């Protein structure tokens with residue numbers, strides 16, 4: 133723990149940590165040492181972890197990247213955090229993310245890193261002029277820079293997979309409902325899911341085993357699926373594994389660097405005995421408009437709790453109650469969050485609900501059905517995580533739609549609630565992006581995480 137705290141300080145230029153508390157971390161580490169000495173060590177005993185600042189924590193501040201939660205401290209730990217602690221993990225600190233997990237670049241954070249007065253996105257350790265991806269950019273950056281052996285993340289539409297790809301690490305988003313959402317600051321409740329981000333599939337499997345399990349009393353959408361040991365299939369042969377390759381994931385807009393790295397990885401899978409099966413996911417393109425209706429609709433409802441009354445920011449000067457709400461929300465939320473609240477309120481409003489929200493829900497079901505058809509012919513699906521490598525800070529920050537379009541390959545799996553992961557498969561070779569990491573996405577059927585991790589582990 134001391135080693136990683138020292139590294140975090142030495143690499144403060146990455147702007148990844150938003151809260152550190154060495155005393156608490158070292159006290160937890162000492163307690164872990166004592167359990168090891170007593171022979172009562174848990175599966176993750178003494179492992180220092182960074183938590184995405186979307187998980188509420190008792191011993192560290194929680195901001196969800198928002199001015200709205202500045203100075204907020206939760207009276208309890210998120211279930212995922214307490215489950216990891218029960219397995220022996222030590223909390224190193226909290227890491228930055230896009231505000232309320234809305235974003236693909238970390239540029240939507242409103243919170244400054246530890247030791248800095250200026251709000252800035254987390255830096256990509258491979259090139260500090262680049263974004264680390266988002267929204268779990270802090271988690272990906274600290275693992276890539278070895279400021280933490282592993283981190284937690286959350287994925288609503290790609291926020292574990294895309295930053296993992298951009299920072300050259302491994303991440304897995306389990307089946308929707310596997311991990312409890314209790315204590316995860318809500319963005320879009322029908323999509324939000326927690327998962328680990330680490331150096332390898334094996335590390336992810338160890339962490340995921342501790343994070344999952346039913347939580348019916350606190351999360352009504354938690355699945356009635358028992359906790360599993362996700363390491364059990366890691367070393368199985370993948371001889372005969374059918375890998376579905378959707379042609380829609382290799383169309384226009386995919387950069388040459390990503391295409392050739394993913395193609396090479398697919399060839400390597402063939403050498404390992406897997407069979408490549410061409411499949412179709414015909415509604416891939418529709419996942420962007422469908423997601424950017426459903427997620428903002430749910431967000432507009434979830435964020436109504438930030439009203440200046442119960443917790444977080446409250447405007448200093450106001451007239452009546454309505455004025456207090458208005459000023460608090462105008463001051464507390466950033467532009468992207470306001471944009472989503474407006475879109476969400478609009479698509480849910482009388483007269484537009486049928487045209488937008490209901491229509492989006494119908495297409496969401498069709499997208500899920502397309503996956504079920506595909507899984508008749510294959511065991512896992514493989515393709516790129518994102519169309520390009522990490523872009524430069526500022527390059528797309530004035531253009532929300534340009535950001536939304538980069539989510540094209542991750543959104544459909546999220547809408548269907550499927551497990552998905554990102555594994556590093558190579559580096560860009562073009563002059564402009566040379567040396568930047570590239571990730572490949574693996575999607576599996578419901579509850580098939582162990583097989584995904586097996587496929588990833590055999591590759592690594």
Ligand code: GLN
Nearest residue numbers: 233234235288289290291
């Ligand atoms: N980039 C997507 C968005 O902005 C996904 C974010 C996420 O998965 N939390 O909504």
